[in-house]
Amino acid sequence: MVGVLEPTIEPGDVGLDRERLDRISEHFGAYVEAGQLAGFVASVSRGGEVAWVGIGGYRNREAGVEMTADTIFRIYSMTKPITTVAAMRLWEEGHFGLNDEISSIIGCFENPRIFTGGYENAPTTVASHEPIRVWHLMTHTAGLTYGFQFTHTVDALYRRAGYAWGWPPGTDLAKACEDLSDLPLLFEPGTAWNYSMATDVLGRLIECVTGEPLDIALRRLVLDPLGMDETGFFAPEASHDRLAALYIPDATNNLAAVSIPGMGSAALSKPTMLGGGGGLVSTPGDYKRFTGMLLGGGELDGVRVVSSRTLEYMTRNHLPGGGDLETLARDGFSETAYKGVGFGLGFAVVLDAVPSRVPTTEGSFSWGGAASTAFWVDPTEGLEVSFFTQLLPSSTHPIREQLSQLVYASLVD
Numbered sequence: 001m002v003g004v005l006e007p008t009i010e011p012g013d014v015g016l017d018r019e020r021l022d023r024i025s026e027h028f029g030a031y032v033e034a035g036q037l038a039g040f041v042a043s044v045s046r047g048g049e050v051a052w053v054g055i056g057g058y059r060n061r062e063a064g065v066e067m068t069a070d071t072i073f074r075i076y077s078m079t080k081p082i083t084t085v086a087a088m089r090l091w092e093e094g095h096f097g098l099n100d101e102i103s104s105i106i107g108c109f110e111n112p113r114i115f116t117g118g119y120e121n122a123p124t125t126v127a128s129h130e131p132i133r134v135w136h137l138m139t140h141t142a143g144l145t146y147g148f149q150f151t152h153t154v155d156a157l158y159r160r161a162g163y164a165w166g167w168p169p170g171t172d173l174a175k176a177c178e179d180l181s182d183l184p185l186l187f188e189p190g191t192a193w194n195y196s197m198a199t200d201v202l203g204r205l206i207e208c209v210t211g212e213p214l215d216i217a218l219r220r221l222v223l224d225p226l227g228m229d230e231t232g233f234f235a236p237e238a239s240h241d242r243l244a245a246l247y248i249p250d251a252t253n254n255l256a257a258v259s260i261p262g263m264g265s266a267a268l269s270k271p272t273m274l275g276g277g278g279g280l281v282s283t284p285g286d287y288k289r290f291t292g293m294l295l296g297g298g299e300l301d302g303v304r305v306v307s308s309r310t311l312e313y314m315t316r317n318h319l320p321g322g323g324d325l326e327t328l329a330r331d332g333f334s335e336t337a338y339k340g341v342g343f344g345l346g347f348a349v350v351l352d353a354v355p356s357r358v359p360t361t362e363g364s365f366s367w368g369g370a371a372s373t374a375f376w377v378d379p380t381e382g383l384e385v386s387f388f389t390q391l392l393p394s395s396t397h398p399i400r401e402q403l404s405q406l407v408y409a410s411l412v413d
Contacts, residue, residue, distance in 0.1 A: 203276020
């Protein structure tokens, strides 16, 4: 059945060592035993075939419901690559250019201003010399930010406007963009990198180009072509029992995972804000359809989503001057390492695996989500790797770094 995550080949047939892969379950199982993760689903695929799946713990520890491969997870920022691929489908159709000013499409951000100083209640700004362009949104170089970051006065201005870990009640995507356009930028667009709500704005651009709400557009452009039937902006009622519980760490108790049902319940019904940067829920099997398309050069099972050349272009480093995030990032938060990592259109891209001291391959591309989910695609090794759990924030444990070293240690061909 489409979307089900289960092994389709023996690890040894694709150059992977099963015993070494099993170390992944042992390693993250220790997190479960310590109470630091409720549960997890991990998968390693090579050459398009699922070679190994590891499942441990619970999707709802308090209710005693064990983790299963068909569990539904809040993927948060793993929404971003899906939104960006959808936008690039529209780009391939000629609806806009990457250098186009976004104000000509979405009707706001006409006169961006740059923060120059002052305080939260009295910021000083100057007019930007550079407009926000489409490629700035796709690369997080637009000068936007997130309110949940605490590194800049503009972050505080986002929080004052109601954009901290969410958005003001009743806000839709159009209203959110209007609100953000009234706030100053951190820097001239295209000159630096800052993790931000840029992909939410990109979602609004998709709405304006298609005339469709973002959920309808994403389904038509990406989800339906790939058979991702269980990916959407909320878990339908018939699937509520498969939605994993959401957790945060208890800093006073060995980072024990503590359930937060109030925040977690948001995924049970359709939101007013269709966040292109963090709104989707999905299953490991569904997301494997997406990464399979990425490994396949934009095509899966005979269905082409984007051109192979488009995907190659998306996974090149688009940061100014060809720099990495270590030199260009203005914030202190990201879903990837900074050293030796660049950023393309919607993906982090490994430029040099040595500086981060995390084994991977140059040209691999990835992203993750706030609840500690992650994926990467390594075209050179033919790898697709994913990890799903539900622990906020993703910086709590070095899950991605540890997963990478365990996966690459299992390659024996």
